Amino acid sequence: EAGVAQSPRYKIIEKRQSVAFWCNPISGHATLYWYQQILGQGPKLLIQFQNNGVVDDSQLPKDRFSAERLKGVDSTLKIQPAKLEDSAVYLCASSPLPRRIATEAFFGQGTRLTVV
């Protein structure tokens, strides 16, 4: 079974530029998560999709961040314009919907963003 795929692995941009990250979840997984992990901290949820609908985006800085999930499969996360404090690892994860028992989340390798 293929895992969660993310690209690019690394990105360096100047502040005020824009950047986009891509995630391809495990086939059939209804839930897709984007997390931001700043160095030395635990991952913070930015947005959670169930199929192509948004379940939770309460911590997404909507003035500069946007995300979409195309046809309930792939997802892109965009930052425009980037700030220095956006430097972090952006993690994508997917999980099946729970049935009789709750299900495991699987993570991609992440995208390390450096804003200079």
Next chain:
Amino acid sequence: KQEVTQIPAALSVPEGENLVLNCSFTDSAIYNLQWFRQDPGKGLTSLLLIQSSQREQTSGRLNASLDKSSGRSTLYIAASQPGDSATYLCAVKGGGNKLTFGTGTQLKVEL
């Protein structure tokens, strides 16, 4: 709002020592708890998953326990090795398939 805390934030032990990492959560209405390992600059590797109805799970030298009513989980690592050096994260899954992470414990196992 679910909050997850991990203690200690950092830990350094000599090789061969047994150790315990702690995870606590404020809302006991969880469906499962997952322990992850993260190497520097890498993504997350799932170590153990404990369903809310279970008390513990074991994999090799790792044993995770869950006391849902008190909002606590521990990860026990037996006979630690330098290769165990990494950051360990716990995450709880609640309603709506929401996954909330702790702050992590950075472990260093020294020769």
